[in-house]
Amino acid sequence: MRVLATTTNPLKAQRLQELLRPLGWQVISLAEQQVPIPEVPHLSPLDSALVRAAAAAKASGIPAIADESVFELQVNGKLEHYSMHFGPWNTALERNLRLLERLRGLPIERRGARFITVMALAQPSGALEVFQGETAGLILQRMENQGGIGYDPLFFVTEASKTLADMTPEEREAVSPWRRAVERLVEAQQASKPRLQPSMPAAQPEAKPEPPPPQPTPMRVLVATSNAGKFKELREGLAPLGWQLFSLLDYPFKLPHEDGSTFEDNAMLKAAFATKQVGIPALADDSGLEVEALQGEPGVYSARYGGKSSDTERNLYLLDRLRHVKGEERRAKFVAVLVLAYPDGHLEAYRGEAHGLILEAPRGEGGFGYDPLFYVPEAGKTFAEMSLEEKAHYSHRGKALRALLEAHRNGPPPREIVVLE
Ligand SMILES: O=c1nc[nH]c2c1ncn2[C@H]1C[C@H](O)[C@@H](COP(=O)(O)OP(=O)(O)OP(=O)(O)O)O1
Numbered sequence: 001m002r003v004l005a006t007t008t009n010p011l012k013a014q015r016l017q018e019l020l021r022p023l024g025w026q027v028i029s030l031a032e033q034q035v036p037i038p039e040v041p042h043l044s045p046l047d048s049a050l051v052r053a054a055a056a057a058k059a060s061g062i063p064a065i066a067d068e069s070v071f072e073l074q075v076n077g078k079l080e081h082y083s084m085h086f087g088p089w090n091t092a093l094e095r096n097l098r099l100l101e102r103l104r105g106l107p108i109e110r111r112g113a114r115f116i117t118v119m120a121l122a123q124p125s126g127a128l129e130v131f132q133g134e135t136a137g138l139i140l141q142r143m144e145n146q147g148g149i150g151y152d153p154l155f156f157v158t159e160a161s162k163t164l165a166d167m168t169p170e171e172r173e174a175v176s177p178w179r180r181a182v183e184r185l186v187e188a189q190q191a192s193k194p195r196l197q198p199s200m201p202a203a204q205p206e207a208k209p210e211p212p213p214p215q216p217t218p219m220r221v222l223v224a225t226s227n228a229g230k231f232k233e234l235r236e237g238l239a240p241l242g243w244q245l246f247s248l249l250d251y252p253f254k255l256p257h258e259d260g261s262t263f264e265d266n267a268m269l270k271a272a273f274a275t276k277q278v279g280i281p282a283l284a285d286d287s288g289l290e291v292e293a294l295q296g297e298p299g300v301y302s303a304r305y306g307g308k309s310s311d312t313e314r315n316l317y318l319l320d321r322l323r324h325v326k327g328e329e330r331r332a333k334f335v336a337v338l339v340l341a342y343p344d345g346h347l348e349a350y351r352g353e354a355h356g357l358i359l360e361a362p363r364g365e366g367g368f369g370y371d372p373l374f375y376v377p378e379a380g381k382t383f384a385e386m387s388l389e390e391k392a393h394y395s396h397r398g399k400a401l402r403a404l405l406e407a408h409r410n411g412p413p414p415r416e417i418v419v420l421e
């Protein structure tokens, strides 16, 4: 069965797909199937999830899932909800300080809070089911750990005896209300379905990778991209640094509109915005394809080339734009700029480029974006015909990552001090 998840975040869609696999469901996200979802600002989290799921199911004709997460606490006998959208404050630090101020003077025994996710499953027929996950905790009286994500440094999880900010992404997901809501949904569907025949071979549990050797408090970094293909490559490339990586799945917010005129501008825009949102360093990647015969098009517009909304359509559009250009004239380069932004405003930037030719028809199944059209003469393959490792060897992103790795070989590089005359 196909089910529409009302998220545009492919990382979230992917994780949901993994968790719903036992049901045999195939998750598609709004990135693949666009349907209008109403904005519902003044509703409770429950209503918001219900309204969005119902709208998506109706518009798409297939079942739809929507979720909403909030912190819920009692202030002066009244229930209050706090979310990413709380107040006009647009940084995590501001929201945290505001929440602390709101609760000032409340003794610890009155600071009990619940982290709640409501997950609604709607059928095109109009039938609705709701699943709720909860995590009990306390809102601390001060931020003990600056390096958390969002409300994380303030939310002390009772069962784990630590704050969300002190958890790895895996630990955090394990106690998250989101994960619990998904599990309830899976259990409920399984209970209402006939069991599999016992003669079916049991699924082999996936081999657990060796835990990394203990490191002296690794740097926590948010990889601020909503592109699952990029995330995979960045995670692989950064592995040698032993950083603790978070994704927009751990803290889903929308990256700002990319209106810069260079890759550097856009990468800075995304990284600076992201670090402000979460209070830990953030790494953004802005990249794109520059085709010589098209005077550098699509360049910074690669992700919205021709106004097209899928990789396949953009590839077809590019082929059409190049239909009269032959052979060597189809030279192009990929550019990637990585910007690592720290919460104090400091920035580092790394750039990588890869040269190749645009083929006249796609080749290969791997990678993402323009990979099936980008042929690397040196390798005799397109990016889409390469393994992750091989692509990293030739790719713009691989090169930018190696520059970053080199600079961070002995920890964060010293900051340049510019003496103004
Ligand atoms: O290795 C690559 N192989 C194939 N295509 C690639 C590659 N690297 C960038 N590209 C394409 C994808 C996208 O059409 C555009 C980047 O746009 P860009 O805004 O940087 O990324 P995005 O919007 O997909 O994700 P996000 O901004 O959340 O990081 O260039």
Ligand SMILES: [Mg+2]
Pocket: 258, 303
């Ligand atoms: Mg983008």
